[in-house]
Structure formats: structure tokens, C-alpha cells
Amino acid sequence: MDIRILYFASLRERLGRAEERLTLADGTTVAALIQQLRLRGGAWAEAFAEGQAYRVAVEQELASLVTPLGDGQEVAFFPPVTGG
Amino acid sequence: MRVAVQMEPFDIAVEHARLTQNRTDIGAVASFVGLCRSDNDARAVSAMTLEHYPGMTEKALEQIVREAQARWQVLDCTIIHRVGRLLPGDGIVLVLVASAHRRDAFAACEFIMDYLKTRAPFWKKEATNDGERWVEARESDDEAAARWLSQR
Numbered sequence: 521m522d523i524r525i526l527y528f529a530s531l532r533e534r535l536g537r538a539e540e541r542l543t544l545a546d547g548t549t550v551a552a553l554i555q556q557l558r559l560r561g562g563a564w565a566e567a568f569a570e571g572q573a574y575r576v577a578v579e580q581e582l583a584s585l586v587t588p589l590g591d592g593q594e595v596a597f598f599p600p601v602t603g604g
Numbered sequence: 605m606r607v608a609v610q611m612e613p614f615d616i617a618v619e620h621a622r623l624t625q626n627r628t629d630i631g632a633v634a635s636f637v638g639l640c641r642s643d644n645d646a647r648a649v650s651a652m653t654l655e656h657y658p659g660m661t662e663k664a665l666e667q668i669v670r671e672a673q674a675r676w677q678v679l680d681c682t683i684i685h686r687v688g689r690l691l692p693g694d695g696i697v698l699v700l701v702a703s704a705h706r707r708d709a710f711a712a713c714e715f716i717m718d719y720l721k722t723r724a725p726f727w728k729k730e731a732t733n734d735g736e737r738w739v740e741a742r743e744s745d746d747e748a749a750a751r752w753l754s755q756r
Contacts, residue, residue, distance in 0.1 A: 526657070528655060528657060528725070528727060529655055529727035529729075529738060530727070530738040573741075577657070577660055577725070580657070580659050580660035580663050580664075581660075581663070582664075582723065596657060596660070596725075598657065598725060598727070599727060599738070599741070600722075600740075600741035601721075601722065601723065601724060601725055601726055601727060601741065602721075602726065602727050602728045602738075602739045602740070602741050603654070603656070603685060603696075603697070603720060603721065603724045603725070603726025603727070603728070604638050604685075604696065604697050604717060604720045604721045604724070604726070
């Protein structure tokens with residue numbers, strides 16, 4: 521399945537990337553995707569390391585590690601929000 | 605409800621008139637305005653840039669309003685949040701809540717701000733003399749939002 525990933529704010533700056541498309545195995549969860557991103561090493565391993573604070577949205581709704589991903593979906597990773 | 609994410613400034617008088625025109629069932633309008641300050645954590649801030657997640661921002665704000673409507677009597681509600689580059693003194697966010705009575709209007713307004721602060725995808729970057737830096741989320745905001753889990 522193909523997904524689109526967006527990165528925002530300080531996370532985007534750390535990773536040097538605003539968006540990308542990935543092909544994943546059907547049924548991949550958010551947790552499994554994060555594992556894959558960590559394997560890139562460097563800034564990716566640091567940004568998504570255990571204990572790092574970031575949030576995930578799937579199809580523009582806040583999601584969790586166990587949220588499964590579907591074909592054509594939009595996933596976003598971002599720091600804790602600071603609006604208002 | 606009226607939810608807007610925009611670069612342009614908002615006018616509270618215009619929005620209040622819009623919210624209340626032709627209605628006589630509204631007995632209370634509670635409002636909140638968030639402003640950009642020139643100091644944060646002992647640093648002088650010369651400007652602030654607000655980034656957001658287009659698409660999710662509006663959805664998240666609408667969801668927050670619906671939650672407020674489920675908990676309190678909310679006859680109508682307006683949220684306007686600015687994005688882009690702001691200067692100290694500029695308005696960042698406006699929340700207006702209309703109810704028949706003040707208790708629900710005040711509570712819903714505070715709830716909406718506490719949830720916006722922790723769930724709406726905006727991120728602030730401050731420009732200071734030492735360069736630019738991203739504002740960190742505050743624990744006190746999470747605590748404020750959590751408070752509503754056990755309150756009416």
C-alpha cells in the first residue's frame with residue numbers, strides 16, 4: 521500500500537524533509553512505520569528514538585502507535601502542538 | 605459554528621456582531637483573545653511565526669467545538685486562529701461562545717482554549733536576538749486539558 525507522510529515544524533527541520541511517499545506492507549501500523557524510519561539512522565533514529573515526544577495523525581486525525589495504515593492514506597508526524 | 609484559520613487579523617466587534625445578529629435567545633457571549641507577547645521565558649521576542657497543518661487544523665477546531673457543544677449549551681461559536689508572521693501585540697486567536705446563560709459560555713470558552721492548546725496542529729516559532737527557536741509545549745497546558753476529563 522502507498523502512503524504519503526508529512527513532517528511539520530521542528531521535526532521537519534531536524535529531518536530535512538517536509539514530505540515523502542512510501543510503499544508499505546498491508547496492515548502496517550504506525551509503530552511499524554516508526555521502526556522503519558528509525559532504521560534510516562542519523563537524524564531519523566534520533567528524532568524517533570524511545571522517549572522522544574512527537575505526535576502522529578492519520579488522515580488528519582490524531583492517531584496512536586497501534587493505528588493501522590491503509591492504502592492512499594496521509595500520515596503526519598509533528599512535535600507537541602503550541603497554538604493559541 | 606464559524607472556524608477560520610487565516611493570516612489576516614480578526615476584528616472582535618465584527619465577529620461578535622456576526623455571532624449575535626438577528627438572535628434574541630443569546631443571553632451570554634464569553635470571549636477569549638490570545639495575543640503575541642514581546643517576552644517569553646525571559647527572552648525578548650521580536651516576531652512570531654505560526655505554522656499549521658492545512659486541512660487538519662480546521663477539522664481539529666471543529667471537533668473541539670462539537671465536544672464543547674456536547675458538554676454545554678452552546679448556541680453558537682466562533683474560533684479564528686491566525687497563522688503566518690505576527691508581531692508583539694497582534695491577536696493570535698479569538699474564541700467566542702454564545703449561550704443562554706453565562707456559566708455554560710464561560711466553561712465552554714475555557715474548555716475550547718485548553719483543548720486548542722493541546723490538540724490543534726499549530727506550532728510557534730519565535731524570533732529573538734539569539735536567533736529563531738521553536739516554542740516548547742507546556743506541561744501546564746496538558747494539565748489544563750486533563751482537568752476537563754473529570755469536570756462538567
